[in-house]
Structure formats: C-alpha cells, structure tokens
Amino acid sequence: MNSIQTDKIRKLVEKIPARATSDGAGVKLLRVFSGPRAERFDPFLMLDEFGSESADDYIAGFPPHPHRGFETITYMLQGKMEHQDHMGNIGLLSDGGVQWMTAGRGVIHSEMPKQTEGKMHGFQLWLNLAAEDKMQPACYEDISPDDLPVVKFDGFEITAIAGQSVINQKAVTGKVQQVKTEPTYTDFRVAQLSDIEIEIADDKTVLLYCYQGEILVSDDKVKLTEQQLGRLSAQGKISLNAAPNSRFLLIAGTPLNQPIAQHGPFVMNTFAEIEQAIRDYQNGQLTA
Template sequence: MSIRPVLEQRAATPTMEGAGVHLHRAFGFQDPEELDPFLMMDHFRNNDPAKFSAGFPWHPHRGIETITYVLSGSVEHQDSLGNTGNLGAGDVQWMTAGSGILHQEMPTPDAQGTNHGFQLWANLPRDLKMAAPRYQDVAAKEIPEIQEDDGTRVRVIVGSFWGKSGPVDGIAADPQYLDIFVPAGVKKTFPVDTYRRAFAYVFEGDGAFADASAPSGVLLEKEVAGEEVNIRDMSGDRTLVRFGTGDEVTVQAGEQGVRFLLISGAPIQEPVAWHGPIVMNTREELQQAFAELRNGTFIKPAH
C-alpha cells in the first residue's frame, strides 16, 4: 500500500453566485486539469437567509453533470424538462446536463435559519456532451452509512466503499463520493483507487493528513502523543486537500474530530473549453452553445 502525497492544502474562496448567494468555492474556474474529471465544487453554508434566499434563478448548463448534496435546510429545483423537487437534509441530486438544460435552484432555511450543502461539477467526455439530459433525486434514507467500532462514520454517496454501494449511479466520471467523520484522537486509513484523481474537503473540525514524504507518519505520531504540530500541517474548516497518486489516504483527527468529503474520479483527459455554466471540448462548440441560447434552440427535442 502507498500513501497518497499531499500536493496542496488551500482554503476555499468566498464568492457570490446566482442572485447573490454567499458561498465558498473549494476549487473551480482555474486549471481544469488539476482535478480532472471534476471542474468545480461550491460549499454553501449560511445561517442568514438574506445571504442565500434569492437562490439561483433560471440558468443553462451543457456538457457537465452536477451532484448536489444537502446537509441542512433544503433546495427546491425546477427544470426545462418539467421536473420539480425538493432536496432536504441528507438528500442528493445528480443532474446530467448533457445537450442542454435550463433549471433553477432555490435554497430555503431550516428552523434555525441555516442552509448547508455542496455542489460538485463533473465533466462529461466528448461522446456524452450532447447526451439527453436527466435527473436523479436520492432521499437521505437510501444512502448507506457505515459505522465503525472506533466511532468513524462513512456515508457512501456515490460509488462502492467497504462493502457498501451508493444509490447514485450512471455518472460518466464514475466517482467515489464519501462523507466521512473521524472522531477525536482516531487515526484512520481509507483506500482510494490508484488510477483516480482524489481530493478531500474538510468542513468540520480539523485533522492531519499523512504525506508520502513522511511514510513513518511522523506528523501523525506527534498528534497521537499530543506534541505541538504546526498549524500549517492541519486541515481545518473549509480546506481543500489535493492528493497525488497512491492507493490510500490516512488522517489523524484533531481535538474536535474531523468531517470531510473524500472524492475521487477517473480523469477524462480531453480538451476543455469552458465559459460559465457551459463546458465543451472546443471554442467553436462553446460559441455554438451560446448562439443557440440566443436564438432559442439550446434545448434539444427528446429522442
């Protein structure tokens, strides 16, 4: 087994999207090869409805898939195919934009005024860019959760892990998407397919991820012994951790435990032409998509 090296740790960037939704961008609109097949991930968490209630009014997508995971509050959605729905706490939605879709997503608060969740964009390969669009909504109760004796919990959103398979399937990027909690003082190792790009996104507590450059786990041993660790070695709230190649990720939870998403997928390795909500392979395809938006032919008839 080989530990994946930590290539980079960086804080998510505050930004606004839609009609003024305040959120943090873990990555996106930078180098599309960095985390291929994933293009972008936004973390929305706010307890002031004035900063999210205007939502994401009608807008287009083409050439991508989106995976939306709600932790608190809800997200109401509606699309040009006539689909409507409401994602509640723990629910997941996968949308294949394919040849083109128009939709809106309107976040609503829970009883405490909070709305919290994530949206991940996955690229589509060239031969599926113009596939028929579709949705899949998955209720929280359908998502398997693994409970370990040491208190570790893993929700399997997409893919297979430790004998459990997530209910969301058919995503072209064939991702593994896990929501993991490791309690305080626990060191845990998670297998990751060697041939996938992988990242973690910490959103509660903090933890230290082992690095291949220190295979003896020096940093982790310091954590266990209670010795001082440079804060730069720790990944805290709203931190993206990019990994290199290898087949396992090891984390030592901090004093409050650590909760993070661990996501991996097979690289597509194709050219990317990207502007806003539309991602194609060439500039000409991108120009065509925006021309179709202007002339009303963006939405294709069902086959």
C-alpha cells in the same frame, strides 16, 4: 476496484483555501476550487460550499439558468431547496438529500430556497462528462437520505453518495455508480480521534475537503483545517488522522484526459463548441 499500490501512501501535493464569493442572485458561498489549470482536478470542475444562518445570504437563490456538458451533484446537509427544470421536474432537496443532474446537451433549471429562516448548508460539485456523452439528453434524480448508505466505524461514520472504496478494510459502495468517470463521493463524520485508511484505485484524482475540525494527511501529517481542500498524489492508499468532531469530504474520480473548454455554465471540449452552446441558448435551442 482497479489495482492499488498498498505499500505506498498518497501525499498531499496541493492545499487550497476556499474563497468567499457569491453566485446566482447573490447567494453567498465558498468556492473551494474551480478555474485555471482545471486539468489537475479532472474529472471534477468545481466545488462550492454554501452555508449560513442568515436568510439574507441565500434567500435570492439561483433563478433559471442554463447548463451544458457536465453534471451537477448537490448535497444538502441542512435546509430546503426546490429544483425546477425545463423538463417539468420539480424536486425538494432537504436535510441529507442529494440531487444528481446530468445537463447533457442542455438544461435550464432553477434552485430556490424553500425556507425564509434557519440554517442552509450544503455543497455543489461539478463533474465533467466525456466528449461522447456531452450531448446526451438531460436527466435528473432526487436521492432521499434514506437511500444513501450510512456505514459506521469505530469512532466515525460515513455517508456513501457515490462510487466504491475500502475504508479501514471494509468495502463501501455508494448509492450512485458511474461508468466513465467512476466518481467516489463520501461524507465523513468523526466523533472521536480516528485513524482512517482508505483504498482508492491508483491514478484516480483524489481530493479531501475539510469543512469542520482538522485532519492530518499521509505519514507526513500535513494538516488540513476548516475550509481547506487537499489534492493528493496519484498512487497508493490514503492515510488520515482525524480530530474529534471533524467533518470532511472524500472526492475521487478517473480523469477523462480530454481538453476542457469552459465559459460560465457551459463545459465542452473546444471553444467552437462553447460558441455553439451560447448561440443555441440565445436562439432557444439549447435543450432541443
């Protein structure tokens, strides 16, 4: 890992409530963050939480739609979703699994529920690509839950989807390692009241999303409760106190510090490139 000022504690600098919205063909979800001033989340672009016991909230799914210029990371806690894309990939995302898709120069895919009842609960994170990587060929990977490292601590356990960190003095390495943005993506499941110390390299963007229970952040003990995102300061280690039966995501990455131009499913560096993506899609050349 890169350097970290272990004598400093990262502070909570912004608290954001998730907002109810819908996407796809009417799927009800929570938009945790996105939109204006996107640079403060760099290299991340958006996080959605979807979760409902009612099939009416998710059954219409996400019919075929395009993307260009970034990656989508879908983490399914519970439920079944089928992915299909223009490359001929078909994958079933189910309880505990991850779908990591690099849209690159272009992908057209669908994400459709493979259940008609029961709970569906998960997250989709958008991760930006560097300018020089945006037009790379699209690729796709299904990661089964058996391939995701699960690390147990006294009072809590984590699933390490991506990246590297040190948690309560134990080095943790996730399944996926990316060179440019160095994303860390970790799911914490807390059984008992727990003090948690996390070391992440300085100058990385660090986000915490509490989706169950509550956590106290930093030595200031600022509270994050259900459906709240916290953005932390740039330097130092992370100090948390997590209540019993809490669950939260740790998301961290190295900023690209490049211009962000976004229009719906396209994320480029200039609006001229966005206009080109739209023309390519309209002309059937997005994925060519």
